[in-house]
Every structure is written in C-alpha cells, then in structure tokens.
Amino acid sequence: MSKYDLDKGMGMLSFFTTKNLTKIIRVNSGAELKHFRMFEFVNSAILERTENTITLKIKDAIKETLFFPEDHVVINYSMNKELYVLTGVISYIYSINPIKMSINVTGVEKFKDLRKHQRYYVSMTSTIKVSGFVTPIFAVVKNISSGGVKVYCKEVLTYEDIIDVEVILDRTNKMNFNGKIVRITNIKDYYEYGIEIIGISESNLKCLYHYMKWLNSDYL
Secondary structure (H helix, E strand, C coil), X not given: CCCCCCCCCCCCCHHHHCCCHHHHCCCCCEXXXXXXXXXXXXXXXXXEECCCEEEEEECCCCCCCCCCCCCEEEEXXXXXXXXXXXXXXXXXXXXXXXXXXXXXXXXXXXXXXXXXXXXXXXXXXXXXXXXXXXXXXXXXXXEECCCEEEEEECCCCCCCCCEEEEEECCCCCEEEEEEEEEEEEEECCEEEEEEEEEECCHHHHHHHHHHHHXXXXXXX
C-alpha cells in the first residue's frame, strides 16, 4: 500500500482564513445533508446562516429520528458550478416534522472538479480497537480514500497506538483494516485523526475500491 497524504496541505479549518459562510451560502437555496448514521444524502433547504452556522430544513421524508445535538454531519452545497463540502456538528434541533436544525460548521473546502481529488467526504460510523483497550472506541469517519481515513472521536489516541479500524460502509457492507495514526488535531471537545492503512485483506480492499467507485459515480 503506497503512502497517501490525507490532507495535501488543506486543513479542515484553513478555508476560513479567506471565506465565511455569509459569502458562500445563499438563504433559501438547496443543499444535500448526510448524517453519520445515514447511508445516503437527503435534500435540504438553507433557512439562515451566519459566519459559522447554518440553519436548514430537511425536505425529504425520514422515517427514523436520527438527529441529536453534537451529531456529525456533512453538507454538499453547489454555487456557480463549484461544490463546497462543509463538515459540522448539530448544535440545536428546532423541530422534528419537518426536521429543522442549526449546524455549527467546523470545516469548509471548495472543489472545482471532483475528478482531480481522491478523497471523498462522508459521514459514517466506525469503531476503533486499540491494543490495550478493552472496549472499542466509537468514531465518525469524515473522509475516505484509497490510503486511509479521517475520523473524529472523543478518545485520546497517540501515534504509537496499534489500531484496528472497522467502517460501516452501507446497510450490508463494512470494511476492516489495520492502521496507524499519521495526524492528530484537537478541535474543541473532540479529536481529528488521520489514519493511514498499513494492512488490509484482499476482500476488504476490494470492498473499499467498490465503495469509492460508487462514491465517484454518485458525486459526478
């Protein structure tokens, strides 16, 4: 497995040095939202925005109540033929039917051509088994590539930890691999970890490539 730069010099907060949400997001415009427990994006409408928060309403019908404060989400937003990918945390739920919520945006990146990028922004559940820990650690996968994943979790891990990662890809598929932590960032009350794949079975590698191929066709 060749090494892969999980960030390519683009930190999750770096885009805020030149932009804020009031210049990017238009009120009453559409967006796609994905909760980490959901397998697909849902259609939403932007109701309000400040420099770092968004209030939106989900337009699609959702049978289960999955949304709670502090849950992680990903938002795809298009404007002028450019795609903005926003990662954030739910800060407040105003109503359930329809679902209306406020989201604290923690990261923004812009893409002019997704074909040039090998990373895919997702929001998926994951568990991390750490050598010496009895209980697996819950984490949220924020992006995925052929070389590794970026996750958020509240537990403190170190570069020396030996870890086994399980990612729930969809309703029927999951992927396991051995990884090492190559980047650690503290963001408020949780940690962002860049995890490189250092060991993966052939069946799990095929599962990863199949999922990335699906993501590529879905985004394009």
